[in-house]
Amino acid sequence: MSLNIVNVEKRYLNRASGTTINALNGVSIKVEVGQTLGIVGESGCGKSTLARAVVGLEVPSAGSITWDGKVIDNKAKDRLKSHHSQVQLVFQDPYSSLNPRQQIENSIAEAIEVHGLVAKDKITDRVTELLVMVGLDPDLRNRYPHQLSGGQRQRVCIARALSAEPKLLVLDEPVSALDVSVRAEVMNLLIDLRKNLGLTYIFISHDLAMIRYISDVIAVMYLGKIVEFGTWEEIIENPVHPYTKALIAAMPDHSIIGDPTMLARTLEGEVPDPVNLPSGCSFHSRCALAVPSCSIIAPTLREISNGHLVACSEV
């Protein structure tokens, strides 16, 4: 069983201005069962669009996504439902992704009912089991989201995702909205659940430190494309693409303190507008290694060592 993303493109038409936003520009990646894929990149790189496409919330403009050999097709309601019993999404903001007028027990029970996984009279027991699984006191079941802390709310969202008994969990910035002191607990919970339930994760974040901590393999995205891919050790210890190197340089490093020159080690300029993609390599406008041909020829991913892929002609 695996998730296979092949040449996925996603374009949004802005009707008002008649322009096209190029969110995904040909992404191919394969995730094996039991693996955790980390996707890192800055806002606008397409990481959340990809997450939504994997769970069937977006239809790719081109390319295909298959799970367990079946193409994800959100036009066929039944097939999408069976897909959702296997693939679930946890969003960044646990407050806006829970119904504020629904007790958390009902939020979780709804998903169980939709998928008809448990007999009606057993649903209460199943909710208790799920709450315990994510480290919440089952007595909190009658609370409303506003009565819970951010960390507790995110645990409810994880419990709700798990209620469908999925095989693949897509986690879109799951700890970014949480207080620093509770992030570690949620990260530890995710790692325990992965082990105990044999889950496969796609972990999306702009925070390379968290990606480094949880991933088996890492994909670095820039303007709707994967620019580098490899095992976590390869990407962190031996980054090759100039963009990956810049991201790693911008990672907070607590071993270097009081050195203002550390701040100067960064990229110049900003991410180009996804409406007008640069010609050639989309990173060439900010790249220190760029040569004239970079603005003409778009590099494709090539293998530089076992399982380590990079899209750059100058490395």
Place this chain on the structure above:
Amino acid sequence: MSNPLLSVSGLGISTVQDPRTLVNSVSFEIMPGEAVGVVGESGSGKTLTALSILGLLPRGVAIAGGSIIFNGTDLTKADPETMRNLRGSDISMVYQDPMTALNPVMKLGRQLLEVIESHEKLDDGSVARVEAALREVGIPQVERAMESYPHEFSGGMRQRVMIAMALLLSPKLLIADEPTTALDVTIQQQILALVSEQRRKRDMSMLWITHDLGVVANLVDRLIVMYAGNIVEAGTVQEIFTNPQHPYTHGLLSSLPSRTDKSRKRLTSIPGVPQKPWLVGNTCGFAPRCFKVTAECTASAPKLVGSLEKSVACFHPMGDK
């Protein structure tokens, strides 16, 4: 040794009706040219402390005690006229979200000119001054930028405009409230480099508020750690990062994933959630989550003791390594 530029002493902030303590007896100093970071989670009181310096506390929240001496004047007793004169010229502030801090329907050039106009008379040189300020923070095509509206800029560029605006009248103290939180990491790094360069060039004091320890590691000279309305630890960046004394600071630093640990060992987590400041009373606010807690910790509140280089409010500090 020179006198401090800002001296906050025993500052308390609470709600006006049904008084609830939000900040409890906070004391710290900022020397001329010094950069101080305030680290804390949401609800720790870090933003309220900063806003009280500018006299900009939200409605329903007021200073309940203590003093804020800036350059010899007690700001807690200053009249509105004095505060208006200080704000934007001697003390200025950069906010987290430039989109809400800038006027969306006014051209940027006009907004910056207003800053000058509110403190001195505009003259022939004013436009050139504004243009120079924008150029200094790295805004390209300044003449065009003057005629643009905030929405025409990216988040990073808007934050640069905010910084230009804050630096326009050469303040002695710049207060920054998480100005890079909403930005991407590479843009965040650019803004930090810009602010760091400007502060050194101008020998300006700075108060930088953040929830992210990584942001301030290479930006400020000293750090203040706040928890549930109290300062729990303060000291030089070097001391706080390498030798944290308060169990909260220690826990916070060890809960961050390391970038060198190959074994990726389990993250050390702090159980529980932050305490509400008004429920702390005469106890240590961190006691409910602390692994070193004893009866002493809930019987009275520990005081912040030590030197400017290193002080901690804890009955059972971690001890030197």
